[in-house]
Amino acid sequence: MxxxxxxxxxxxxxxxxxxxxxxxxxxxxxxxxxxxxxxxxxxxxxxxxxxxxxxxxxxxxxxxxxxxxxxxxxxxxxxxxxxxxxxxxxxxxxxxxxxxxxxxxxxxxxxxxxxxxxxxxxxxxxxxxxxxxxxxxxxxxxxxxxxxxxxxxxxxxxxxxxxxxxxxxxxxxxxxxxxxxxxxxxxxxxxxxxxxxxxxxxxxxxxxxxxxxxxxxxxxxxxxxxxxxxxxxxxxxxxxxxxxxxxxxxxxxxxxxxECKEKMSLDREHVLLLRQTLFNTLNECGVAFNTNVNQNLAYPGIVNMNIFGIEPDELMLQWSQVAVSSGSACNSQTKSDSYVLQSIRNGKDKNPSSADVRISFGRYTTREDVTEAVHHLTAALSAVSC
Missing domain, CATH: 3.40.640.10 (Type I PLP-dependent aspartate aminotransferase-like (Major domain))
Structure with a gap:
């Protein structure tokens, strides 16, 4: 398997x-x-x-x-x-x-x-x-x-x-x-x-x-x-x-x-590269970012995005080849919108036909992992729209 x-x-x-x-x-x-x-x-x-x-x-x-x-x-x-x-x-x-x-x-x-x-x-x-x-x-x-x-x-x-x-x-x-x-x-x-x-x-x-x-x-x-x-x-x-x-x-x-102290600089360079790879390959997927793309305002290993045209449960079903989160791990079993994102949005709910997804990566993630994940996302969105 x-x-x-x-x-x-x-x-x-x-x-x-x-x-x-x-x-x-x-x-x-x-x-x-x-x-x-x-x-x-x-x-x-x-x-x-x-x-x-x-x-x-x-x-x-x-x-x-x-x-x-x-x-x-x-x-x-x-x-x-x-x-x-x-x-x-x-x-x-x-x-x-x-x-x-x-x-x-x-x-x-x-x-x-x-x-x-x-x-x-x-x-x-x-x-x-x-x-x-x-x-x-x-x-x-x-x-x-x-x-x-x-x-x-x-x-x-x-x-x-x-x-x-x-x-x-x-x-x-x-x-x-x-x-x-x-x-x-x-x-x-x-x-x-x-x-x-x-x-x-x-x-x-x-x-x-x-x-x-x-x-x-x-x-x-x-x-x-x-x-x-x-x-x-x-x-x-x-x-x-x-x-x-x-x-x-x-x-x-x-x-x-x-090990983290020794590799901190290399780890950061790696996640910056992964994030840029993610941004470059998401162009055609119809997403908006909940995370600020300015690397000085957000840690590059966490990218939260809103994907249009699909509900969260449907996305997780169609995108099963990739392990991501629709919220924090402590809240992923609840069906309500993330309280963090609601606060950032000043209490406004997101579009019900969209899904908030947190992608997070690090030392052992490869660029191929990121590009393949986006490929599977594109396929998932196409399957839903058919």
Whole structure:
């Protein structure tokens, strides 16, 4: 059975062979079978050494210190820890976020609002970007947290996290600035030492060629004083995330992080080439782009487009030779229009005889994959119009 062409990297990237090998080697090494928290024998020491080495490699991806990395099961848990950990126990804390955030952020903020927090949800501009000025104008005396993504998971738009952080710091440096970097970590250079202010960064390994089920946060020294644990049962990860560490997954993420740092420039050049190939071959397909085609405004590995003359379900049926998404992976099972695209369109629904499709690609995608995918799209549209 021939597998479809995989163009859904924003949902999850393929795991790199080096990361997969590191995981298998860790699982099969008898010396690493111990619990990393066991400090009374060699098995625990060896596992702990492997975790420490991987922690340093993950930190290096962000030019952070290893001690600032806290491991979680992924970005969803990390986002929950960041938002709930900052706000819990405070009286009427004010949170600022946006309407185009991932549900792991939006729903967590809404949960806090149901439990006494004040919540401001900003609207993006027509490119899906939250402007620094809109953030600054929303800050109040009781604002404790600003939570925004770096790269949007549906349209790829960049938020200027450096400018936003600088404005926050200038207005009130006691506000925690949380950046959801799930779609940018490992793909875009994030040097936290050169940025004006980022207090918390959250990420998932499976978005940058590592394994599923592992991710984490990077906390500034300031944020360490602001975040409280939301789960209990141990002292692991400075008591912020108790539970036995998954040595093999952490090692796999460390390997993926090191590889991404080494290949970041080449990976970016590759996705730029793939995006241009996509644009060049889409001329006759009758599409409009939800993603801004200016590479400075959007990450080139994510292209969201609106295809005329076909409904989403029909497109997915006719275009089955290609694995793409009609929304984010977390929302693809729902039939309603994407809330992200509705926000960008100022609440207006799309034409019912059109389909919104997210194409996302990366390191292992070839130009032939892209041109063949468009060939299948052309055939699908012709089949529907016959």
């Amino acid at each position: 021939k597998l479809p062409i995989y163009l859904d990297y924003a949902a999850t990237t393929p795991i790199s062979p080096k990361s997969a090998k590191a995981i298998c080697d860790t699982l099969s090494d008898p010396a690493l079978l111990g619990n990393p928290s066991s400090s009374t024998h060699m098995y625990g020491w060896k596992a702990q050494e492997a975790v420490h080495a991987a922690r340093a490699r993950v930190a290096s991806l962000f030019n952070a210190k290893a001690r600032d990395v806290i491991f979680t099961s992924g970005a969803t848990e990390a986002n929950n820890l960041a938002i709930r950990g900052v706000c819990q126990g405070l009286s009427s804390p004010h949170i600022i976020t946006s309407s185009v955030e991932h549900k792991a952020v939006l729903e967590t903020c809404q949960h806090m609002a149901r439990n006494g927090a004040e919540l401001t949800i900003l609207e993006p501009d027509e490119n899906g970007i939250v402007t620094p000025e809109s953030v600054a104008s929303a800050i109040k005396g009781n604002t404790v947290l600003v939570s925004l993504m770096h790269v949007n998971n549906e349209v790829g738009s960049f938020n200027d996290i450096d400018a936003i952080g600088e404005l926050i710091s200038g207005i009130n440096p006691n506000i925690v600035f949380h950046v959801d970097a799930a779609q940018s970590a490992g793909k875009v250079d994030i040097d936290i030492k050169s940025l004006a202010k980022i207090d918390i960064i959250t990420f998932s390994a499976h978005k940058f060629y590592g394994p599923k089920g592992i991710g984490g946060l990077i906390l500034s020294r300031f944020a360490r004083k602001k975040v409280s644990s939301i789960s209990f049962g141990g002292v692991q990860e400075n008591s912020l995330r108790p539970g036995t560490l998954a040595t093999h997954q952490i090692v796999g993420m460390g390997e993926a992080a090191a």
